[in-house]
Amino acid sequence: MKGPIEDSARATSDGRVDINLGSRLCRTLSLLVPPESKPSFTPAEPVSEIPPPPEYSEEGPQSIRLNIVIQVVGSRGDVQPFVALGMELRRHGHRVRLATHDTFCDFVRSSGLEFFPVGGDPVELMAYMVKNPGLMPSMQSLRVGDIQKKRKMVAEMLGGFWRSCVEPDPATQAPFVAEAIVANPPSFAHVHCAQALGVPLHLMFTMPWTSTRRFCHPLANLKGNEDLGISREAANFVSFKAVEWLTWQGLGDIINDWRESLDLQLVPFSEGPGLAETLQIPFTYCWSPALVPKPDDWPAHIDVCGFFFRDAPSFNPDPGLAKFLEAGAPPIYIGFGSIVIDDVEALTNTLLEAIRSTGVRAIISRGWSKLGGNRDLDLEGNVFYLGDCPHEWLFQRVSAVIHHGGAGTTACGLLNGRPTVIVPFFGDQPFWGDMVAAAGAGPSPIPQKKLNVANLGDAIRFCLTPEASNAAQTMATQMRSENGVARAIASFHANLPLDKMRCDVMPHLAAAWSLKTKRGHKPVRLSKEVATLLVAEEKVKWQNLKRYQSKPIHIDLQRWDPVTATASSLAVTGAGMVTSAADIVVKPVQAFTRPPRSSSATTSDRHESTDPHGRGTPVPPHQKKSPEESMIYGRPAALEFPPDTKDATHRGGQEKEHNRAATAVLGCASGVGNFFKHWTKGMYLDMPLAVSEGMRNAPRLYGGEVYDPGRVTDWKSGGAAAGRNFVHGIVDGFGGVVARPVEGAKKDGALGAAKGAGVGLLNMGAKVSSGVVGLVSLSGQGLYLSGRPLVHKDTSKTIKEATREEGKYTWCVGSGKGLEVDRRVVADAFDRLVQG
Structure with a gap:
């Protein structure tokens, strides 16, 4: 019996994933494909010029x-x-x-x-x-x-x-x-x-990571779309969603366990896949738009900038390589870089036979798999085995390149106008092979498991044709007009929320703290460095500073209807309760069966340094007092910070063996506590919220409008959202019973009036229910979010202490951040800002 994941996808031997579009998962994901809003895309359409870069790029002393x-x-x-x-x-x-x-x-x-x-x-x-x-x-x-x-x-x-x-x-x-x-x-x-x-x-x-209709996911082979009535464009879009779901299915529990250690709430299975797209995270793709143009259904915060090339390193070849290059016609290059190959000898023999059959000279890069073993030359000196050598230097001196299809190696070959044969092993390598072939700069890719003497020989002969050489040279000319790194920098700066990031006193520094002034004005944003100076000048106290977030991220649950919303909430609550119940037994068993951990191992895990003479952890350089430091703070005591009690307790506890019985009791108690925590939160908070949100979103199922009461982040926004949702539910719910039939009658007569009456009744039930339940659930969610940081505050404490340490260090040591300014000037600027 196959599960839903196994029914949706199956690994193949060619380094890809077969995605069954007829599976339940893929049919569900097809409902998420947005309607087409732009004209069709033609992959073969010539690109006359690169789209203009983002409008803003930070330059100058105030950047x-x-x-x-x-x-x-x-x-x-x-x-x-x-x-x-x-x-x-x-x-x-x-x-x-x-x-x-x-x-x-x-x-x-x-x-x-x-x-x-x-x-x-x-x-x-x-x-x-x-x-x-x-x-x-x-x-x-x-x-x-x-x-x-x-x-x-x-x-x-x-x-x-x-x-x-x-x-x-x-x-x-x-x-x-x-x-x-x-x-x-x-x-x-x-x-x-x-x-x-x-x-x-x-x-x-x-590698393409954003859903698009224009091509399928680089890892995907689509199966069944013709029989299911799904268009190729919709199937392409679904392939990205399906791969994301499969990835999250394998790693979601690890990520959520780690999120808990950061005091972050768990990400549900419905939100984990495609999180970057949901949050509209800016994305820059590092390939040439001349090779793969930006799909027209990607939004503005996604950019295609060109390949990233580093400055060519200086390189002096060893005498053997220099002699081989000068001994005859330019050789071809064969190399698979960091790929780890199972049968190195068999692959080496295949390469040598193909080289012999085509009569070319060749350089074979040993790579991580050590192709060629200990040999230096082969085939009467026509094959040279190469160690480490910069591609930027070497590819200028060969006639064609054969490799695994890594994006960087592909880019370097094309930039130098070299026809390319790609032998993909996994990942995005087949994608780049297809793109090179579509440009005419190489043959169709040869999957590694299908590589043999015949098809490799044919591929080498293709690369030596004038047509392949001309296509590669055309691509090189287009790529040389690009500057991928510079454009990526412009894209990065253009997407920064600069109006929210700058310190109000020194705008070229990033704000790290927020200070509420006595006059009731908007909070003043202060950088680490400015806050440190103001504390030293006794104009500000640390306890009055709040950690500032220039780009808060809120992960909202997407509720589609009351049934699935409630079922999802029940599933999450049930899973938490079952896991906690298991811990009641499992943790005590582990306490008595797990071997003790040595203190030396745990110390090394924390990357701690110790004094060679046994005097404990030395004071880092940035914590030592200096004359300049004393001058800044007026008195050395201002520099002293209390030790991290939690870390000290943690280290002390790890340095000695815990009592197994006590550990077992604590583990059992933890399981009991977590069981009731999941039950209480699920029944009194998550379930009512799921019902309220599901009811609010229900009109989407029958073409109605969905009202957004606003995001809930704390008790204030929770109460406001609950009030707005209640008022809208009552007004629009009851009002729609009258308004919808009238609107329908004006549009479609009696039939429209009947449809409008049905929609009005459905809206009334959904919106009024959402409004009433939301009074409790949205307010409760706001209270929960406000209270949660008071309990889960270890991570926030770590960030605050690290921020304070960097502020001290920057003023005392200097870090090139433009702090060559009189400290009195900074203090006076703050005074003027506070006084308005």
Whole structure:
């Protein structure tokens, strides 16, 4: 018996996912396809020019200077474009930290960027993706435990990405709190970190991640749309939604467990997929619009900017490579980069046979899989095995390129006008193979599992034709007119909510604190640095400052009708109760069966440094007092901050073995407490709210209008929304019984009057019910949201303390943020601002 997920999608051997459009999930998702509002899109339509860039780009001395963390998951080819982006952001005055896998530390730091390790092994990730090219794991992967390893790795990286937002630089101990986040979507932590911090988020990627009618998801093979009466355009749109749902189905529980540790509410299954689209997160796609134009159904906050190219590195080839290049005609290049290949010897033999049959010279890059083993030359010196070499330098000296289809390698080959053969393994690689073939710059992609001597030989011969060379040169000419990194920077700045981000005293700094003045004016926004100075000048007290969020994120539940809304609420409540009930038994069992954890392991987990002489954790450089620091604050005591009691207790508790019996009792009590918590919240808050919201949205089912009473964020907005919803429900509900038949009669006569009467009665039942129930549920939701931060405040406390530390450090040490100004001038500017 197949479940709903298995019935909807199936992994195939060619690195994609078969999506069954006749499945229940896909039929449901097809209802979410918005109506067509623009003319049809023709993929073959020539692109005469690149659309104009966003209107605004920050430049000049008053441009805002931010702490930006770039969060990236993937191989070196995924990280490299973001290194180029980070270097350009630094030129604009921003402080940039790139958070990714530990193995790329030297690569990132050598480019002049700050680096933060988040864990995760890209080699293991690549190996997993090769074995499981789609989203559904193979039976072999289930047997050997690959799935649990990958889930554990994702959980580790989620924690690492959060720390990258609030922890000091591991190398210099310079404090850092992110004021904006740039991320690629597979990092998964981005929107949740942005919500916890209340800062802008901008997604960037080389693979289509936004729903469109113009092409299907790069991972998807669509099945059954002709028989089901679904148009190709609608099927394309559904493919994006289906892949998102499948991804969330595999990782949603890990993400929600991690969200709880950040004091964030759980994201329900109905909202997790497509969260970036629902929240309208700005998105910049890093490919050439000459290769793939921006679909006309993507909104304005989505941009296609061009490929990201770094400055070409200086490179001196070793004598062997230089001699090979000079010995004959330009060779072809073959390489699969960071792909982890199972049978390296078989693939090497296939490549050599195809090279022999076509009579070409070739350079084979060893890559992570070590193609060619220990050999240096092959086929009487016609094949050279290559180690590490910049593509920017090498691709200028070859006649064609054959690779796995990573976006960066594809871009580099086309930029140099080289015909390209793509042998995709997984992910977006088949997509890029199709795009290259559509441009005429290469043959159709050859899936790795179908690669053989014959089809590879034919592909090489195609690349050596004048037609392929001309098409590649045409593409290169168009790409050279683009500047993808510069345009991405413009897109990033254009989407910042600058009117809400600036400090009111020093506008080129980002606001971090909010101060309510005694005169009742609107709150004053202060940067970390300005607030630190004002506290030192005794013009402001820390306890009067509130943490400021320049871009709050609210995840609203989408309620379609009262039945599904109530059923969804019951399911969530029931799942929480069942899990808590299981914990009553499971946690005590775990307490007695789990081996004790060593204190040394837990200490290293927290990345703590210890004094080699055993004197404990040394004081970081930014916490040491200096003469300048004493001058700023007037008295050294102003710099002292209480220790983090929670962290101290946590470390102390981990350094000694807990009593197993006490742990078992606490675990059991926790399960009991959570059981009643889920029951109480579900019955008295979630269920009434689901009924109210479902009733309010019910008119959508029969073509009626849905009233929006406003977002509920606290007790004030909850009470206001409850009042508006009640008044509208009574007025429009009862009034519609009279108005709807009259309107229908004017339009369609007696039949219209009858339809109007039916709609009016339905509206009355739905809207009046929503208004009455909403008086309690919306007000209760507001009270709950206001009270929740009073209980769940650990994360907020962490952010506040990190923000204060960075403010101190910046004034004392300086960080190039334009603080070369007399402190008295800053204080006087604040006084004038407060006095109006």
